[in-house]
Amino acid sequence: MFNIKKTVLMLMAIMVGCIALYAAPALAHGEKSQAAYLRMRTLLWYDVEVSTTKLQVNDEMTMTGKFYWFYDWPSNIAKPEVAFLNIGIPGPVFIRKASYINGVSGTNSTRFEIGETYEFKVILKARRAARVHMHALMNVKEAGPLIGPGRWVEVTGDMADFTNEVTTLTGETVDLETYGLANAVKWHIFWGVIAAAWLLYWIFQGPILIPRYKKVKLLNEDADDIITPANRMVGLVLLIGTMAVVTWSYYHAHSQYPVTIPLQSGQITIPALPDAARGVNVEMVDARYRVPGRSLEFTIKVTNNTNSPIRPGEFTSANVRWMNPDVSKAEPADSHDPVASNGMTYEGGAVMPGQTKLLKVACTDAAWETYRLAKLIYDPDSRFGGLLFFFDEEGNRSVVALGGPLLPVFI
Amino acid sequence: MSAVHTAITTAEQQHRIYKAFDWIIIPIVVLVIIGANHIHAMLTMGDWDFWIDWKDRRWWVTVTPIALIFFPAALHYILWNNFRLPFGATLATAGLLIGEWANRIANFVGWAYFPLNMVVPAEIIPMALCLDAILLISRSLTMTGVLGAMLWGIIFYPANWVIIAPFHVPIEYNGTMMSLADLIGYNYVRTGTPEYIRIIEEGTLRTFGEDVTPVSAFFAGFISVGAYFLWLGIGKWFGLTTWMKRV
Numbered sequence: 001m002f003n004i005k006k007t008v009l010m011l012m013a014i015m016v017g018c019i020a021l022y023a024a025p026a027l028a029h030g031e032k033s034q035a036a037y038l039r040m041r042t043l044l045w046y047d048v049e050v051s052t053t054k055l056q057v058n059d060e061m062t063m064t065g066k067f068y069w070f071y072d073w074p075s076n077i078a079k080p081e082v083a084f085l086n087i088g089i090p091g092p093v094f095i096r097k098a099s100y101i102n103g104v105s106g107t108n109s110t111r112f113e114i115g116e117t118y119e120f121k122v123i124l125k126a127r128r129a130a131r132v133h134m135h136a137l138m139n140v141k142e143a144g145p146l147i148g149p150g151r152w153v154e155v156t157g158d159m160a161d162f163t164n165e166v167t168t169l170t171g172e173t174v175d176l177e178t179y180g181l182a183n184a185v186k187w188h189i190f191w192g193v194i195a196a197a198w199l200l201y202w203i204f205q206g207p208i209l210i211p212r213y214k215k216v217k218l219l220n221e222d223a224d225d226i227i228t229p230a231n232r233m234v235g236l237v238l239l240i241g242t243m244a245v246v247t248w249s250y251y252h253a254h255s256q257y258p259v260t261i262p263l264q265s266g267q268i269t270i271p272a273l274p275d276a277a278r279g280v281n282v283e284m285v286d287a288r289y290r291v292p293g294r295s296l297e298f299t300i301k302v303t304n305n306t307n308s309p310i311r312p313g314e315f316t317s318a319n320v321r322w323m324n325p326d327v328s329k330a331e332p333a334d335s336h337d338p339v340a341s342n343g344m345t346y347e348g349g350a351v352m353p354g355q356t357k358l359l360k361v362a363c364t365d366a367a368w369e370t371y372r373l374a375k376l377i378y379d380p381d382s383r384f385g386g387l388l389f390f391f392d393e394e395g396n397r398s399v400v401a402l403g404g405p406l407l408p409v410f411i
Numbered sequence: 412m413s414a415v416h417t418a419i420t421t422a423e424q425q426h427r428i429y430k431a432f433d434w435i436i437i438p439i440v441v442l443v444i445i446g447a448n449h450i451h452a453m454l455t456m457g458d459w460d461f462w463i464d465w466k467d468r469r470w471w472v473t474v475t476p477i478a479l480i481f482f483p484a485a486l487h488y489i490l491w492n493n494f495r496l497p498f499g500a501t502l503a504t505a506g507l508l509i510g511e512w513a514n515r516i517a518n519f520v521g522w523a524y525f526p527l528n529m530v531v532p533a534e535i536i537p538m539a540l541c542l543d544a545i546l547l548i549s550r551s552l553t554m555t556g557v558l559g560a561m562l563w564g565i566i567f568y569p570a571n572w573v574i575i576a577p578f579h580v581p582i583e584y585n586g587t588m589m590s591l592a593d594l595i596g597y598n599y600v601r602t603g604t605p606e607y608i609r610i611i612e613e614g615t616l617r618t619f620g621e622d623v624t625p626v627s628a629f630f631a632g633f634i635s636v637g638a639y640f641l642w643l644g645i646g647k648w649f650g651l652t653t654w655m656k657r658v
């Protein structure tokens with residue numbers, strides 16, 4: 001049976017859900033909220049850079065970087081069959097002028113391969129003054145947003161100066177900020193006036209509620225007699241007039257815009273970049289997280305098939321970077337950029353060409369706590385993942401994905 | 412009611428009371444309709460009505476008339492049966508548009524800074540005028556349900572084409588052909604509404620696939636007819652005097 005209470009409750013729940021969903025991007029900083037094992041084993045971003053962090057309205061900036069779809073993708077998360085490269089900002093502070101994935105335009109949604117690397121570039125044009133924490137972001141259908149590294153960006157100037165001019169295939173140059181608005185408003189006002197006139201026509205026939213109600217009850221089966229022939233004539237004029245205007249406007253729009261296309265919804269597949277490991281092979285031997293020391297310690301068996309000695313210089317996961325400054329240096333880009341400049345140490349020395357040996361790597365930083373990654377050991381799936389960067393003597397980089405079960409050490 | 416009767420002595424006094432009753436009740440009813448219909452509209456057609464790049468010729472054309480005939484039908488039942496007033500549909504749609512415009516200007520533009528041309532609501536008044544006019548001419552809810560609701564579904568797209576046609580002009584952008592509506596959706600970053608989330612026409616291998624719009628419009632008309640009668644029933648249930656007795 002139809003249960004009104006249950007239905008109302010359900011509708012209210014849906015409504016609250018919708019509101020929460022719409023409000024979510026406004027709250028910003030989703031970077032720490034997802035479960036640690038999901039952040040470490042889904043999309044791993046690196047080399048993310050912005051061309052500038054201070055700009056004026058109408059100035060352009062570029063965000064570039066790479067992302068790797070982790071090979072040990074959590075089985076409960078939808079695979080990136082349909083995904084969209086996005087930007088995490090509160091409303092259109094910028095417009096997206098262009099976005100590219102491996103050089104292919106990212107206007108369409110895209111299919112990606114697990115275990116592969118892609119590079120991206122997003123060109124943004126500042127639209128309104130604001131200071132925002134801007135993120136690279138990948139939306140994956142049925143999985144949700146996978147958030148990349150963020151940067152504080154400040155836009156100054158006046159939004160009134162902003163324009164977004166484009167030229168159509170029919171040769172018109174238009175400003176998308178206001179395009180078609182005057183026409184839309186005009187039509188809404190036109191029909192609004194007719195609607196108001198129609199309602200007022202009835203309301204101004206004296207008091208309408210009680211007298212008409214009484215008459216309807218009195219006349220009973222002949223209640224239709226309340227409607228006068230004049231009333232019906234007005235109805236006929238309204239019907240014919242409305243149909244005539246609709247028909248005219250339809251053909252008028254056709255002659256004004258003879259060339260139109262339906263909304264475009266195609267999806268594309270983009271080939272991946274070549275393997276970034278460049279002949280370096282890593283096997284996980286053992287991994288532990290030391291709770292008191294806030295340190296991830298793992299032993300790996302490394303095989304170097306390149307022709308130069310290699311040493312590990314960086315470990316990155318969930319947008320946090322642990323650097324080994326002897327090999328590779330990096331500093332936080334701003335106050336909210338989790339880079340542990342001295343976070344990585346290792347034992348075992350360089351791996352010579354052709355050699356296979358064990359390395360013991362430790363990644364230590366408070367970021368394990370502040371970025372809620374240590375929570376991994378309490379997750380329903382306590383396996384971790386990340387990217388380890390090796391550098392040879394010429395500074396060439398090999399990027400190797402690694403991961404596996406993580407055991408906590410509490411004492 | 413009897414208490415009111417005894418207080419009135421002259422016809423003029425009675426007229427004044429009736430008039431006052433109108434002035435008190437009508438604004439309240441209008442506000443309730445704006446609020447309730449707006450919630451209903453957001454829950455059913457939501458994004459289709461919010462964004463210019465969701466207004467396609469298959470889903471939007473089908474979903475909007477079907478979702479929006481509910482309140483007009485219920486109001487037709489109540490206002491026609493009790494008062495012989497034929498403006499239920501116009502009241503419902505004009506009220507909804509007031510709520511929608513307020514929402515788009517305050518929230519989408521004022522709060523989130525989307526350009527207004529991206530979030531203009533669909534034009535729904537012409538359909539309502541036809542529905543009301545047919546009720547008045549035919550003086551029959553059944554005729555209105557069959558003819559009017561069909562017309563309601565069919566004229567939705569033609570009535571809106573004059574507003575959305577400019578946004579369907581093609582453009583070449585970074586090597587891809589898009590409509591200006593698609594481009595606006597791409598330019599103005601929506602973090603929580605990625606491209607693929609749009610439920611829009613994707614094309615099929617069926618023959619005569621290009622005649623999508625009339626097929627969708629007639630389909631919307633047919634379902635609107637059914638929905639109209641369903642909601643006449645719900646209007647009847649809401650209009651039951653047992654509610655009054657309980658109050």
Ligand SMILES: [Cu+2]
Pocket residue numbers: 028029030031133134135150
């Ligand atoms: Cu942030």
